[in-house]
Amino acid sequence: MSPGFPLFRLPDNVVLSVFQSMEVIEQMLLSMLSMKTKKIVCSLNFPLRKMSLGTCAPCELEIRFYSIIINVVFEKSEREDAETELLEIKRPERVRFDAGRKVNYALESVDCQWGNGTFEVRDYIDHFMEILNHDRIDELTVTGDDAYPPESIQQLVNELDIRQLSFSDWVSDDNVITYLNAIKPTRSFYLDRCSLFDWNHTRMSQFFVQNLDYIIPDEEERTCMRRVGTYEERTETFSGGSYIRRNDGTEAIVHAEYLRFHLILQEMLLSMLSMRSKKIVCSLNLLPECEEISLYKYASCHLLFRLYPFYISLRFEKFEKDAEREIVEIERPERVKFHLSRIVGNRDESVNYQWENGIFKVRDYIDHFMEILHHDRIDQLYVMREDAYPPEEIQRLVNGLEIRQLTIYEQNSEDDMMIYLNAIKPTRSFCLERSPLFVWNHTKMSQFFIQNLNLIIIGNAPLLTLDDLLLMNASEIQIVTTRMTGKDFNRFLKHWIAGSNPRLRYLWIGCQLTDDFDEEQYERDLLQGIDHRKMADGEERTYGRHMGLYEERTETISGGSYIRRKDGTEAIVHAEEIFFHLILQ
Structure with missing residues (x-):
């Protein structure tokens, strides 16, 4: 961009304001055009979070802002015989610039590339460090890829402050030592999955004595x-x-956290030996607070416990006959499998036991663990489409228990679903996912919609009507697919303004997508005849949504319009592609 370029004929403050109005991605690309554009971009003071360098083929520089991630990839062409030679990383032949960010639930991305001339990889690194006012490489990640030998990486980062040096994949002993000798991290190093690394105490001692921040490998x-x-x-x-x-x-x-892991294992197993041992374990209150007990109905029945940071599952099995599965009575299993695990760092610690069952029923196990864990409910019941356990068996299994959430997965028949919904009354939420075979029956379904639930989630509901939606008495409703239109949602809003769905706090629902779908017309139909006020440009509002039975997450929305119910309650109506949102303040 020459000094005679029209932009630079403007006053400096105007040029600066033009640059400030651009996206970060545009600013970074413009910084490479000339020394003048570089100087302007330097003055913008980017809020950089992290700059990382990876050595896998190809070499990659990652620049991480709080909402945007930019990757600058340095490539060498491969030989015609499709064999990649050991590459000199110094001067790439091609540079690829990729940027991405998440907007709501979608990923927005931009990518471009150019043939490189005389610039070296180090030139690019120095350039971005300068315009971002960043004086270090926060993390250098080394993999077991031979495309770039250690000596090339060593020369590339010479005299740079490397905060963390990380090894992943299979890096040989010699290469690890080469890197550790050449690159002295100032804060930490991380050896991950290096089973080929033959520990050499003499050679390693010099790295352990460095003043690093960290090395990763009762009632009071x-x-x-x-x-x-x-x-x-x-x-x-x-x-x-x-x-x-x-x-x-x-x-x-x-x-001794490892000892705690085995104490919990022993307590759980000991509690099943006798009534006396069960009473002792109950009285100790040594088990961590149980966050969740869930029951899964697969080809075998699973009982899952979440006791942070531990996961415990019991699997109840029947033996198969002649490799053909019969309709199984779930009441008394023939075999029980016990699994206890937790994640420590990057690895999974687990133990497994199994035993042949005698006289105990599945319900006996459920009641037993609810008692020793001081837990008075089943938090989630998951139902899959499997003929091994008919609905009547599950119904008898959980009879008299509080079920917080009922989730029905996959393609269950209408009859099976109605049996579950009639027999099992969840107290907080129900979720119907991936159920395209479910023929909507308005008479049968109305009894479930009028329950005072926290959350209703429905995946595919092509026959859902306005009347169905008006019947739903949940505080949060999420429906992925319907055949409703903007005019249908407009009628719903008018009913809501008049006082319908009084418990509703959040509604997210998809309309019908057709070949002639017009998003602008859809937005006009939504608010036709309704008094509303558009949100100001740049205005944002936050609201809460459910992440599960007990957790909520806060999300931010911009755009949309304010409407008001006759009792004064204010809400935001927002259309995003085919989805319609109603969010109460």
């Missing part, structure tokens, strides 16, 4: 801070452990 509660990244920290709470003190007075806590 204490909190501690630990790192979850190069800069981020999190607060964790733990109980138990022992205090020790150093000669200089420094106090520390030694905590």
